[in-house]
Amino acid sequence: MGFYLSKSRTVMHNLKPKLGSLGVMFHQSSGIASFSHHQESQSGLIKNLGAGSCNRPTLFTIWRSEHFKAEKQLDCKQNSGGPQISDELAVRMYTYMAMLQTMDTIFYEAQRQGRISFYVTAIGEEAINIASAAALQLDDPVFPQYRESGVLLWRGFTLQEFANQCFGNKNDNCKGRQMPAHYGSVKHNYFTVASTVATQVPHAVGAAYSLKMDRINACSITYFGDGGTSTGDFHAALNFAAVMEAPVIFFCRNNGWAISTPVGDQFRSDGIVVRGQAYGVHSIRVDGNDALAIYSAVRAARQMAITEQRPVLIEALTYRGGHHTTSDDSTRYRSAEEIEWWRVAQCPVSRFRKWLEKEGWWNSDAETELRASLRKQVLRAIQVAEQVEKPPVADIFTDVYDAPPSNLHEQETTLLETIEKHPKEYPPNFSC
Amino acid sequence: MADGSLRKIGRFCLIFCKQKKNRTEGGCVCTATKIGRRGSGGGRERGFSTTTATTEEKRSPQQQHSQGNDNKKSSNINLFTAINQALQIALDTDPRAYVFGEDVSFGGVFRCTTGLADQFGKNRVFNTPLCEQGIVGFGIGLAAMIVNEAAKFRYRSGNQFNCGGLTIRAPYGAVGHGGHYHSQSPEAFFCHVPGIKVVVPRSPQQAKGLLLSCIRDPNPVVFFEPKWLYRLAVEEVPENDYMLPLSQAEVIREGADITLVGWGAQLAIMEQACVDAEKDGISCELIDLKTLIPWDKDTVVASVRKTGRLLISHEAPITGGFGAEISASIVERCFLRLEAPVTRVCGLDTPFPLVFEPFYLPTKNKILDAIKSTVNY
Numbered sequence: 001m002g003f004y005l006s007k008s009r010t011v012m013h014n015l016k017p018k019l020g021s022l023g024v025m026f027h028q029s030s031g032i033a034s035f036s037h038h039q040e041s042q043s044g045l046i047k048n049l050g051a052g053s054c055n056r057p058t059l060f061t062i063w064r065s066e067h068f069k070a071e072k073q074l075d076c077k078q079n080s081g082g083p084q085i086s087d088e089l090a091v092r093m094y095t096y097m098a099m100l101q102t103m104d105t106i107f108y109e110a111q112r113q114g115r116i117s118f119y120v121t122a123i124g125e126e127a128i129n130i131a132s133a134a135a136l137q138l139d140d141p142v143f144p145q146y147r148e149s150g151v152l153l154w155r156g157f158t159l160q161e162f163a164n165q166c167f168g169n170k171n172d173n174c175k176g177r178q179m180p181a182h183y184g185s186v187k188h189n190y191f192t193v194a195s196t197v198a199t200q201v202p203h204a205v206g207a208a209y210s211l212k213m214d215r216i217n218a219c220s221i222t223y224f225g226d227g228g229t230s231t232g233d234f235h236a237a238l239n240f241a242a243v244m245e246a247p248v249i250f251f252c253r254n255n256g257w258a259i260s261t262p263v264g265d266q267f268r269s270d271g272i273v274v275r276g277q278a279y280g281v282h283s284i285r286v287d288g289n290d291a292l293a294i295y296s297a298v299r300a301a302r303q304m305a306i307t308e309q310r311p312v313l314i315e316a317l318t319y320r321g322g323h324h325t326t327s328d329d330s331t332r333y334r335s336a337e338e339i340e341w342w343r344v345a346q347c348p349v350s351r352f353r354k355w356l357e358k359e360g361w362w363n364s365d366a367e368t369e370l371r372a373s374l375r376k377q378v379l380r381a382i383q384v385a386e387q388v389e390k391p392p393v394a395d396i397f398t399d400v401y402d403a404p405p406s407n408l409h410e411q412e413t414t415l416l417e418t419i420e421k422h423p424k425e426y427p428p429n430f431s432c
Numbered sequence: 433m434a435d436g437s438l439r440k441i442g443r444f445c446l447i448f449c450k451q452k453k454n455r456t457e458g459g460c461v462c463t464a465t466k467i468g469r470r471g472s473g474g475g476r477e478r479g480f481s482t483t484t485a486t487t488e489e490k491r492s493p494q495q496q497h498s499q500g501n502d503n504k505k506s507s508n509i510n511l512f513t514a515i516n517q518a519l520q521i522a523l524d525t526d527p528r529a530y531v532f533g534e535d536v537s538f539g540g541v542f543r544c545t546t547g548l549a550d551q552f553g554k555n556r557v558f559n560t561p562l563c564e565q566g567i568v569g570f571g572i573g574l575a576a577m578i579v580n581e582a583a584k585f586r587y588r589s590g591n592q593f594n595c596g597g598l599t600i601r602a603p604y605g606a607v608g609h610g611g612h613y614h615s616q617s618p619e620a621f622f623c624h625v626p627g628i629k630v631v632v633p634r635s636p637q638q639a640k641g642l643l644l645s646c647i648r649d650p651n652p653v654v655f656f657e658p659k660w661l662y663r664l665a666v667e668e669v670p671e672n673d674y675m676l677p678l679s680q681a682e683v684i685r686e687g688a689d690i691t692l693v694g695w696g697a698q699l700a701i702m703e704q705a706c707v708d709a710e711k712d713g714i715s716c717e718l719i720d721l722k723t724l725i726p727w728d729k730d731t732v733v734a735s736v737r738k739t740g741r742l743l744i745s746h747e748a749p750i751t752g753g754f755g756a757e758i759s760a761s762i763v764e765r766c767f768l769r770l771e772a773p774v775t776r777v778c779g780l781d782t783p784f785p786l787v788f789e790p791f792y793l794p795t796k797n798k799i800l801d802a803i804k805s806t807v808n809y
Contacts, residue, residue: 143573174590184589191576192589199581202569210574213528213555220573236566243561244570399591400626402650405679405726 085295087361093134093291094356095370097126097349100150102374103159104322107166110382111180111326116166120181122147124321127291127348128253130154132221135298139218141207142190143200146181147253148223155188159377163385170391170431175399181325198228201237201250205311208246212309219247219305221298227258229272238279241311249301250276250313253288255320260333276313288318289348292355319346392431393419506670512662514636514669515544515601518643521673523552529647530574531557533567542603542662571598575652582652583627596650601643604632604656605697605747606793611786614659617748617779619695622654623725623757629653630724631678632695635661637669641676642722649678658697681728683735687717689807690741693732693758695721698745698794705799714807724754732758733765740771741806745794750778772809777802 085093104121111119122129129150136142142151149162161173165183168176174184174192184192191200204222211218228234229252241248252272256263269275276283282304286293294316301312319342323330330339356362393415397408404412419426509517523529531548537559539546549557560567572582575597586594606615622630631646631653633639639657646653658665684699685706694702699720706716717735721727736742742762744755759774777794785792 172590173592174588177590178588182588184592186589186592191593194581194584194588196581199569202566203573203576203581206570206573207576208573209570213530232563232565233569236561236563236569239561239563240566240570399587401629401726402586402594402596406729407726 085292087359089134090356090359091361093130093295094349094352094362096130096150096154097291097352098370099159099374100126100129100153101349102371103149103153103162103378106375106378106382107162107180108322108326110166115382115386116180118180119166119326120146120149120324121322122150124319124342124346124348125253125255125288126150127294127352128251128288128316128318131291131294132223132251132298135295136221136302137218138189139216140189140302141204141211141218141220143204143207143220143222144190144193145197145200145224145228145253146193146195147225149181149183151223152183152185152188152190155185155190157183157185157188157190159381160384161185163381164388167385167388168390169385169388171385171388172391175395176391177395198224198231198233198237200224201228201231201233202240204248204250205237205241205244205246208241208248208305208311209244212245212247217306219249219302221249221251221302223251223253225258226252226254226256226263226266226272227261228252229275230258230266235275235279238276238281238311238313242280245309246311247305247309248311249298249305250281250311251298252313252315253318254315255288255318257320257324257330257334259324259328260330262334271317272315273313276315281311281313283313283315285315285317288316289346289351291348291352318348321347390427390430504670504672506668508666509636509669510661510663510666511633511636511639511657512543514640515643515657516546516548517669517671518640518647519545519548520551521644522647523548523556525673529556532560532571534560534562542657542659544601544657544662568600571595571600572652583625585627585652587627594650595652598652599643599646599649600652600654602654602656603659603662605658605660606784606789607659608789609786610659610784612783615747615784615789617656617746619654619656619724619746620748620752620754623754627652629678629726630656631722632656632658632724633722634658634684634696634699634720635665636667638676638720638722640669641674642678644673645675645678648675653678656696660697676722679723679726679728681722681731682720683717683731684720685716685718687715687739689715689739690717690743690803691732691735691739692716692718692743692745692799692803693721693755694718694745695724696747698747701794701796702745702799704796705803708796708800709803712804714803716803721758727758729761729765732762736762736766737769740769741809742766742770742774743777743799743802743806744774745777745799747779747793749781750776751781753778772806775802775806 100122104119104123107116107119108121110116125147129148130153133151133154138155142148142155144151153162161171162183164171165174165178166180168180170176174182178193179195182193182195184190191203194200201222201224204220208220211220222237224234238250240246241250254263254272258266263271271285273283273285284297284301286297288294294314297314297316301314304310305312320330321339321343353362353367394412396415397404397412400408519531523531531545531552535541536545536557537549537554539548545557551557560570568582572585572595575582575595576585576593582595582598582600586596602618604617604619606617619630619632622628629646629649629651631642633642633655643655646655681693685703687706692702692706699718702718706718709716717739719732719735721732732742742759744758746753746755748754750756753776755776755778759776762774763770777799779794780792782792
């Protein structure tokens with residue numbers, strides 16, 4: 001748990017061993033100076049807080065939403081009147097948020113059914129994915145972590161292409177080499193996802209420097225989570241970007257969790273926004289569940305990055321609605337109530353839909369029709385991808401270098417001989 | 433890859449990053465230097481010869497052309513000057529080349545980047561903050577940009593993206609007084625990473641041609657420069673732009689009784705041992721591997737088929753050193769031809785100790801003893 005401490009450190013030191021995943025310290029000024037362990041009753045805690053509604057979330061979420069509020073940031077840019085986006089753009093954004101949700105839900109299920117080996121959802125972060133992508137141009141290279149498939153979706157990567165990669169079939173443009181959800185597409189200016197955390201962040205800075213030197217009217221953008229900001233690469237990248245004056249947007253999806261590590265075990269700074277400041281990078285904190293806020297922030301950041309040739313950091317506060325990946329069961333370290341609260345009460349997709357409906361640009365018929373159509377499309381993509389054969393065995397050996405050296409030719413020959421000798425020992429649907 | 437491995441070896445990198453356009457032959461070279469002692473060379477006697485008389489005579493006209501010896505000017509220069517020339521040529525011939533890193537602006541702690549910032553401007557030759565992982569990460573992004581964790585970049589993207597323009601220069605090896613952190617030979621770490629190339633020059637003339645090949649090679653390359661030789665190694669180096677092929681080993685001394693394989697500064701020591709062995713009637717063939725991965729097995733195999741004996745020598749610790757890979761590969765291919773076990777004369781399996789350096793290193797006498805016992809097996 002994170003905490004905002006005005007008392008002396010000795011208090012913390014004594015209490016520290018007791019901190020569990022829902023243990024919390026409150027800031028003195030909020031009128032509460034209590035410590036609680038997750039085993040205490042929820043109702044008791046709610047009374048302590050003096051909160052009225054029974055629908056209040058658990059302590060972790062209350063604390064976090066109190067202390068990381070967007071308006072508490074030091075460099076607050078107030079939007080008067082909100083961004084001007086057309087009905088066409090708004091509906092398109094909503095459609096893609098729904099598409100991402102549908103894709104995530106169904107692909108996740110496919111993994112549970114054993115049809116694909118692994119999957120990563122972006123549940124709860126649909127606004128971040130789609131709205132940020134909508135504010136960028138195709139010329140802006142994207143350096144993702146792994147929870148930004150919505151950005152690629154917005155840019156035109158088809159559901160079929162997503163499915164092909166997850167099944168690692170011969171139509172996968174990454175040739176079946178990586179785990180599912182490790183997408184990449186040069187056509188869409190979206191650099192291939194790697195499992196390594198935050199290694200993409202300095203890459204984005206180098207790429208931005210290249211744009212700067214070539215005087216290209218674009219910026220690079222890189223995404224990472226709260227956990228990624230603890231890595232050496234993150235700090236190196238920010239520092240380099242500031243010194244090189246590189247036009248890069250650093251987009252932090254602060255979703256509260258790095259697998260099972262809550263933000264309080266991750267850092268003791270006031271979130272990520274102060275880190276950008278510390279390196280001399282203009283930084284802003286936004287509500288990560290507000291599609292319009294994200295859209296405005298990214299638009300403004302892009303403008304600043306390109307016209308002023310400097311980096312910008314955006315910290316988007318949100319919540320990781322799903323498990324870390326299909327290899328995780330997050331109910332082991334956080335309560336089901338907490339998850340439920342965020343997924344229902346704070347869902348960015350519902351929130352955006354309500355706004356659309358209020359503007360008169362959406363209605364329940366359109367909703368029903370869209371959801372049915374999306375579901376059909378996703379299911380179809382999976383069915384097709386599942387039937388396509390795997391890539392050729394030769395693709396084990398290509399692309400290690402630009403051309404295979406002699407040792408790889410030898411190894412390929414040996415492997416093919418082995419396969420021919422023991423055909424039953426090897427999976428069948430690979431072309432040789 | 434690179435980041436993690438560089439962290440492991442600590443503190444010592446000269447780094448180039450290169451960028452390639454898909455349409456033009458652009459290349460950007462970025463270099464980073466890390467603080468190291470300016471090797472004064474110390475008092476250690478380390479006789480040096482690069483291109484020996486034997487080699488010069490043996491060189492065919494074609495080779496001479498590729499060495500740049502066809503009526504072009506050459507001058508007597510040392511290793512850091514040869515490297516400086518290569519960098520200068522790279523920056524000059526490729527407007528998208530960059531040289532960046534720690535202390536490159538004033539000329540670098542080993543003087544390899546002298547004059548480059550003045551000539552090409554501070555947008556192309558510049559200092560970076562002190563962080564090798566940042567430098568390499570930045571370089572990967574810069575190198576990947578137009579075409580689009582260096583070793584896997586091409587493979588994991590299905591060849592949609594690559595950072596082939598990246599070249600990383602690093603000083604390596606003993607220098608007489610370097611102790612733990614300024615004497616290391618970390619090449620074996622990098623040799624275990626499919627997707628990068630590892631190249632080690634033995635002399636100024638070799639360094640310039642190999643470095644230009646590395647810079648222009650469409651794969652990320654790690655180029656290890658023997659610190660000891662920066663000042664000490666002096667020879668005639670053509671002033672023009674020339675390249676030496678990668679993944680091609682060179683027989684720098686012909687012989688019949690035993691094959692010796694090495695790279696970098698160690699070759700000079702091995703050559704002394706060969707000269708002494710000759711006095712005892714043992715004819716030694718000495719091969720400079722030059723590129724460690726992907727390495728030229730054919731040249732070594734052909735030599736061992738001739739001599740029937742193999743000795744490998746490197747400064748790096750013996751266990752898990754690159755000599756183990758060479759030994760295993762040659763045994764696989766030449767088992768029935770071998771007259772004796774393959775022998776390795778290498779550094780000890782300890783951190784590199786300061787005052788004990790003369791005991792630690794694979795010295796001439798250790799090599800000579802190993803030659804004799806192999807021949808007399």
